[in-house]
Amino acid sequence: MTASPLAHAIAGALALASFASSPATAQEATAVQADNAEIASMFTADQADRSATPIDWTVVGPRDRARLARIAELLEAGAVRTGQDFHYAAVLYEHGSRPDDYLTAHVLAMAALARGRLQAQQIAASSLDRYLLSIGRSQVLGTQFEPGAGGIVQRNYDQDALPESLRAALGQSREALDERRRLLSRYIQPVGTK
Structure with a gap:
């Protein structure tokens, strides 16, 4: 298999993240900074909204938009500083609705x-796949699922875009994705069932 330019770009970004996340660099970046309590509170509320089954999107959608607007303000103000802050902000951005939201989620997860x-x-893996799908491309890590006639299926997944060894190194092995599909089946009903 010949790697595509997208695969090379992804591999380069991941190599950079691996280098940047060395223990010395991570310690220097967060040595004197405390996690932002407001961001942690928004993340907790976001996750609580997704714990009910079924999710009432008429309630959760407006809450997602309000959290996204607030996290954008905090990001602009420089109040997103620690690894946890960036992680939680990435989750909030991934629950946006536009390609730019998903791309921002990916960049925040990399930070x-x-x-x-x-x-x-x-979240770094899933936000990349969600971004690619939102711009009409195939996902490359296989993290995005939807209901299908036979159960939960992966959405527009290019299994040849990246080697399986790279997917596994990113926690997206076939076994991990099968487990995610099993967990999602509790929340998403296959097409044609009630």
Whole structure:
């Protein structure tokens, strides 16, 4: 398989994040900074909104938009500083609705990783896939699912875009994706079922 230019760009960004997230760099970046309590509170509310089944999007949608507007203000003001702040901000941006929201989520997740926040690995992967889908491209890590006639299926997934070893290194192995599909089946009903 010949790697596409997109695969090269992704691999380069991931290599940069790996270098930037070395323990010394991460410690220097967050040595005197405390996590932003307001961002943590917004993240907790965001996750609580998604814990109910089914999710009432008429309620959650406006809350998502309000959180996104506020996190944009905090980002502009320089109040997003620590790995946790960037991670939580990435999650809030991924719950936006525009390609720019998803791209910003990806960049925020990369900033979190660069500050040593390894928990941001999943949001870095899923925000990249969500961004690619939103601009009419295929996802490359396989993180985005939707209901299909046979159950939960991956949306427009180019399985040949990246080697499986790279997906696995990013926590997106076939086994991890199968587990995610199983978990999502509790929340998403297959097409044709009630």
